[in-house]
Amino acid sequence: MPLGHIGLSETQRFLLLALLIGVFSGLLVVLFHIAIDMISWTSLGALAGRFRLVRLLSPAVGAILAVLIVRKIFPRAKGSGVNQTKIAIYSSEGYVSSSTIIGKFAACSISIGSGNSLGPEDPSLQMGAGVASVLGRVFHLPRNNMRLIAPVGAAAGIAAAFNTPISGVLFVMEEVLADWSATAVGSIVLAAVSAVVTMRAFLGNDPLFRIPAFELTHVSELLVYAGIGIAGGLLSALFMWLVETLKEHMEQLPDWRYYVLPPAAGFFTGVVGLWFPEVMGAGYDGLNSALHGQFIWQVLLYLTLAKALVTLLSFTAETPGGMFAPALFVGGMLGGTLGGIAHHFWPLAAAPAESYMLVGMGTFFAGLFRVPITSIFMVFELSASYVIVLPVMIANITAYLLSRKLHPKPFFKMLADLDGLNLPSAEEKRNFQPLRVEDAMYRVSPATAQEPGIRLYPDEPLDAALRLLSVQSRIQVVSRLKQDEVLGTLTLDDVHRAYGIAGQEVEEG
Amino acid sequence: MFLTQTTLRATVSVCAILILSIVATGFVTTAYNRERESLGQSHFNRGQAFAAGGEMNSAIEEYRQALIFSPDQTDYRLSLARALMASKRLDEAQAHLEQLLQEDPTNGVINLLLARVAVERHKIPQAVDYYQRAVYEYWPASEMPARRQARWELARLLDQTGNRSQYIAELMQLYSNAPAPDLKQVAEIGFLLLRTGATSEASEIFRELAKNSPRDADARRGLGEVAFSNGDYVSARHEFQRAQRLAPKNEQISQALALTNDVIDIDPALPHISLAERLRRSGNLLARVLKDLQACLPAPAPPQQPAKPAPAGAQPKPGTPPGSKTPQPEPPNPLQQRLDTARQLLSPQKHSPADDVALQLQDAAQQLWKDRAMFCGQKSASDRALDTVLPRIAHE
Incomplete structure (x- = not known):
C-alpha cells in the first residue's frame, strides 16, 4: 500500500481537494454553458428564424418547463443560487445534494437558453458549491471542513462562469463567506484558478466580453463617471425596492403563481424581444455589440429600461436563473447611455460611449449586490486596463454608497428575509463595530503596579476578553507601546456594563 | 495524517470519474x-x-x-x-x-476600409493617414489588387486636397509597381502626371511605354501631349499624327491633332519661321481673337433714326423736360475703337513684311484678349488654341 503511507497534512489534503473541486466545477460550467447555447440556438436561432412566433413564445415555454423541473422534480434547486449556498454553509453544514446540481443545471439551462432574462453565474456558484459538497462527502471530510468546502466550490463555479478568477474569489469572500481563514483563502484561490483554467482549456481563452481600449481623455471626465455611479446607485436602489414590493405582493397570491407568473414574465420578455432581442437570455451578445459602439445612446437607454423591466419580472416570478449577467447588462447600458449623452454635448473632452459602458457595468452590480471590491476588480479584470481603475473606483463606490443609503438592506439579505430566512449578511458583518477592551475597562493611574497573570491590550475585542475572564476574574490592560504601563483593569462587571450601555445606545439609535 | 484505505478508494474512484468527465x-x-x-x-x-x-x-x-x-x-x-x-x-x-x-493593426484591408469611412465623413487628414497605412501595411496575396486600388484612392485624394508633391510621388509609385501587361493604367498615370504639370516624369513614362509597346497609340498621344506642354508643337503634331495612324478612330487623338494644327497656324512666336509667315500667323491670331470676342459680345443696337421735328402745338411727352434737345449720338467707346483698329489692321492691304506690323497685330490681339476676359467672362472655352498661344506671347 504505497499510497497509504503518503503523509499529507489536513491543510494539504484540503488544498488538493480544492484543486479537484475547481476542475470538476470548471467541467460542469463548460457543459452548462454549452447546454444554454444549444437550447438558445434551437429555440431563438433555428426555430425563431423560421417562425417568428417562436421567439415570442420561447421564453414562456422555457419558463414553464424550468418551473416544472424545480417544483416537481428537484425542489431544492429553486432560487438564484447565492442564498441557497449560504443556507448550505450556515445551516446545513455545507450540504448540497447532488440532485440540486442536476436540477439547477437542467432548469437554468432551459430557462436561460429559451430567452428568459436571467444569468448563469449564480446557478454556477451553487452548482460549484454542490460539486464541493459531493466531493467532501465522498472523502468523508469532518464537519468543520464540510462547512468550509462549499464556498470553495462556489468560488470555482462563479470564477469559471465569469472567466474572471479574482472576481470569483472576491465575491465569495465579500458576500458568501463573512469569516475566512488563511486555509480557506488558499483553497478558494486554488479552486477558482483551476476552474478557470479548465474552462479555458475547453472553451478557449476568449474573455467574456471583447473589451475595447479604454481611454480617459480628460480628468474632468471623472465627473461623468461619478454621474454614472449616481445613476447606477439610484437605479439599483429602485430595482431592489421594486423586487421587494413585487415579491411582497406576490407572496399574497395562491400557489398557482409558481406556475403562472414565470411563463407570463417569459411571454413579456418574448414581446420585448421582438423589438430588442438583445435583452433575451443573459444578454452577453448584446452587451458585446454595445461595447463596440453598435448602438446609439437612445437605443442604449431603451435597452437599459427594457432589460431592467424583463429581469425584474422574471426574477420576481421566480423563474430559475441568476441576476449577475442582467446586472452587468443594465449597468453597462446605463453607463453607455450617459456616456453617449456626455459625448453628444461634450465631444472634445468625453471619451467614446463604450468607455463609460465599461465603467457602468460595475455600478449597478456594486449597488445591487453590495460587493464594491468585487465589482471594481471584475471590471479591471475584464478590461485588463490599468487606466480604468480610477473611474471604476469612483463610479462603483458612489453607486455602492448611494444604494446603501437609499435601500440599506443588501439584495441577498432582502431576499432571505422575504423567504423568512435569517442568513448572515457579509455587509452587515463588515459594518458591525465590535466593542473593544478599551470601551469597557476601568481606567487607572499609569503608576499602578503590575499584577501577575494574563494581560490584555486596549484594542482587543471584548468577546475575546470575555473568554479570558472565565480564567482570571480581573485582568490588567497594558499599553502596546509600553508593556509595563497599566492603562486599566477589566472585570466581568465592566464587560456587562459595556454591553448594557451598548445595548441602550443601539435602542436609542 | 495518512491516507486511509477508504480515502484511497475514494481518490481512485474520483480520479476515474474525473478522467471520464x-x-x-x-x-x-x-x-x-x-x-x-x-x-x-x-x-x-x-x-x-x-x-x-x-x-x-x-x-x-x-x-x-x-x-x-x-x-x-x-x-x-x-x-x-x-x-x-x-x-x-x-x-x-x-x-x-x-x-x-x-x-490586427497592420492589416492593409482594414486600414483601406477605415480610410474610405474617413473620406465619407470628410475627415481628410485621417483618411490620408489610413490610406498611407493601408498602402504600406500587410496585404494577403489574394487582396493585392486592392492594395493598388488603395494607392489609387490615396493619389486621387492627394490630388483633390492639392498636395502636389505627394500626389506625384504616389503616381510614380503606382507606375513603378504597375503590373506589366497593364499598358492602359501606365498611360493613365502618365496623363495624370501631365495634368499635374510633372512633364518630365510623364515624358519618362510615355517614352518607356512607346519603347516597350511601339504600336500603342496612347504612348504616342502621351508623347505628343508632353511635347505640346513643352511648347514643341511641331514634335507634338508629329507624335499625334503617328498616334492617329495607330488609332484612326480615336477622338481624343483627332482633337489633340486639330488643336496642335490650330496652334501652329496662329502662333507667330515659333522659332525658325520666316518674317512673312510670322506676319501671316499674327494676322490669323488677331482674326481669331476678333471672331472669338465678337461671338460673345451682344449684338450692336440698330442705328438710331434722326428725330422728326415735333408738329406745332404738340405737347411734349410726359417726363420730357421742357426745352430738352434731341439726344446726340454717343461717342465710340474704347472697346469699339480697338475693334475698329483691329478690323483696319486686318483689312486687305499689302502689309510690308516688317516685324513692327507683326508686333502691332500681336499687340492688338493681346489687347482684345484682355477685353474678351473683361466683357465675356474669364477663360475662353471655345478656342483652346488662343488660350495656349496668347499667354505664351505675353510672356515672351
Missing part, C-alpha cells in the same frame, strides 16, 4: 464547436448571398448572426463592415473596423 466534456465541446462554426458559416453564406443581391439590411443581420457564432472570424466582421458601409451606417462600420484594427 474530461473525455466526455472533450467530445461534447468538439461537437459544440463544430456546430458553432457550421452555424456561423451558414449565416455568413446567407449574408454573402443577400449582399450579392443588394439586400444589405438582410445581409447585415446574417453577418451579425454569423459573428455571434464565430466572433473571431475576421472575414465575417469585414463583410459586416462592408455591408454597413454600403448602407451608409458609418458609425457601426467604423466600430467593427476599429475592433478589427485593434486585433
